[in-house]
Amino acid sequence: MARLRRTSSASARRQGGSPAEAGSRRSPGHRGRAPCPAAAGWTGSGFESPRRAATPGGARRLRLARPARAGARSGKPGGAWPGQRLARRRAGRRGAGLATMPWRPRLRGEEAPYTRAKAARPDGLRPQRMKAANAAIMRTAAACSSVMRSSSPRCHATPAPSGRGDPLPLANHAGLRDVQPGGGASRQPRDPDPAVPAAGGRDARPFRPVPPMLTDPPPMRSAPILLAALALASLWGCSGRRGAPGPEGRIFRYALQSPPTQLDPARVEDGDTIDLLMQVFEGLVQWSPANEIAPNLAERWEVSPDGTVYTFHLKPGVKFHNGREATAQDVAWSLTRSLRPETKSPTAMTYLNDIVGSRELNEGKAQELRGVRVVDDRTLQITIDKRKPYFLGKLTYPTAYVVCPEAVEAAGGELNEKAMVGTGPFRLADYQPGYRVSLAANPDYHGGRPLLDGIERPILADSSTRQTTYESGGTDLTDVQRADLERIQADPSLKGELRQFPRAAIWYLALNQDAFAPFRDRRVRQAFAHAIDKDQLIRLALRGTAQRATGILPPGVPGHDPDYKGLEFDPPRARRLLAEAGFPGGRGFPRLVLSFRQGYKQIEDGALAIRSDLKQNLGIDADVRQVEWSQFLAERRNTRLMPCCHLRWAADYLDPQDFLSMMLRTGAPENHIGYSNPEFDRLCDRADVEPDRQKRLELYRKAERIAVEDAPWVCLYYQRDVELIKTYVRGLRDCLMGHLPHITTTVER
Structure with missing residues (x-):
């Protein structure tokens, strides 16, 4: 099935909390600086109410009680030495209880905040345990720091400066593409059997894993465990392997926009x-x-x-x-x-x-x-x-x-x-469902060992989180939401990393004749096609990063006709056709539900633009409905569940058959909208087996025009992918179907 994807577009995909929160979340339990015990009136049971004290001048002022330790020696009123107070202050700062509550005087009969926090914790936050945990943390952190200081300079490498250039250069699809600081693309022919440099002679760079807080791992339950985990993560980030790609090597990091729907190639379809x-x-x-x-x-x-x-x-x-x-x-x-x-x-x-x-x-x-x-x-x-x-x-x-x-x-x-x-070229190294997929290079690959040591694919469903992760250095490539485009183009460093690539893909509005009776009337379908302003949709929802679709076959697919105009925007004709079908001014037209894939702002904006045009130009009310990706695929296969949807078909192979016979022939596997036209079928059947290329393409062009006039799809726009790619990423290979396996990709952080 075709790649209904990066829309793309998103999963957003490919979720609690706002995107901004997801992108800037701090470690659990750390919510500001804890009050100093000495200043807050710390006692063995909690905070003590302030008491009045006389000043030398006779005036009365508010004074805090001396800190006292539970079980303090009678000979030491207050019972806390300076070193112990410092340890407590550190413990309080790291804990989730004290750090969440600003100090205030305790009311009469009120339970102490520290007691409440203690009771809420699984281990009671006993001072002895806290002290032991802190000691372990400090030993681990010291070991990590020692490793980092003694490691090679590569552990401190910084990314190459971003270059400046054309904000949206088109990639050269005739060969390998290197992303250059200057913003251009260079072609470098690839040796059919490239010699791979030895691992020791490749000036490896450190792996910078995606920050855990950006990919929402299972929450830690106590501050000591959290800090130990973070310290160990830092140590792992600078040294050995744990069954996953070596962090000291060249790791290419880019997000999955939704969890993998399948790991079985026989069953995958996204x-x-x-x-x-x-x-x-x-x-x-x-x-x-x-x-x-x-x-x-x-x-x-x-x-x-x-x-x-x-x-x-x-x-x-x-x-x-x-x-x-x-x-x-x-x-x-x-x-x-x-x-x-x-x-x-x-x-x-x-x-x-x-x-x-x-x-x-x-x-x-x-x-x-x-x-x-x-x-x-x-x-x-x-x-x-x-x-x-x-x-x-x-x-x-x-x-x-x-x-x-x-x-x-x-x-x-x-x-x-x-x-x-x-x-x-890569093997599975680690899979954490809902969190990330890690791949390691296959040293015995028949095409020569990949230049990368591994690939990290964190699962980031929210588009804002993906953008934040990229900008903070957590990933090396990300899709660009069109709403962010103006800000990115105004940022000199991000502008130099912005790239645009054509794709053999069309976005369309599918009008399901099996699920919605009015769509069985050709005039209704044509009215929809004439009522939607595609240029405005591209301008508002996509910020101009697409090409208006006039037919079904995208540019780059054999048979595409750049001179064909299709069904153009014509509101008066749209209203006339709808009236002829029995729905003048939209009166009597059943309420319509327009579904689209969840998680991509530009898809949602496109659906809202379509709804607005239908209301303004036809008087038709429509509800828009976001659907989670796996559910969207399941409903799409059931021909009676989704009356109208906004989606994409991307080429699986560059042939008109993949768009026409595959999608719209009567009974075709991907015809989920009930369209049928005997003349269209006859032309496709002839073209599918015609050995002469020119005759074959002409038959497909005739079939395409029949389908466009019948309007089972409202052809909206041809896709262009817009991505941010770090300037240190080299050797990415593309074709009109998307990125190719990362055999020649490398990173030079």
């Missing part, structure tokens, strides 16, 4: 998770920065004259993360597993349905996949039902990724974090 899994798993072929199909696990292939038999020759020496060499049997097993009914893949019959025998296997009528044959350990044949020029593109989707059979079987048939064993 772009955020696909971006994660493509680092761990691979298929036979892949996309290159030049937007072309390139070898991956298969080093070469041949296609039969009739276009139905593909013979793949696997690259020698490809190993799974467990060290076993991958074979053609593993490829066949993985394809078969994706199609088995017990796998419950929502996308297998979308991307693998062309293989002979796929339907019988998916429906449980067969045990083997007839269209896949293992010739030998390094040769595999795949037979499809008819010539389909786009078939190789489908094999780049995760349903065709190769997984490790023994790892899946050892996990009881489920591909979970224990079974994430692939052949990709």
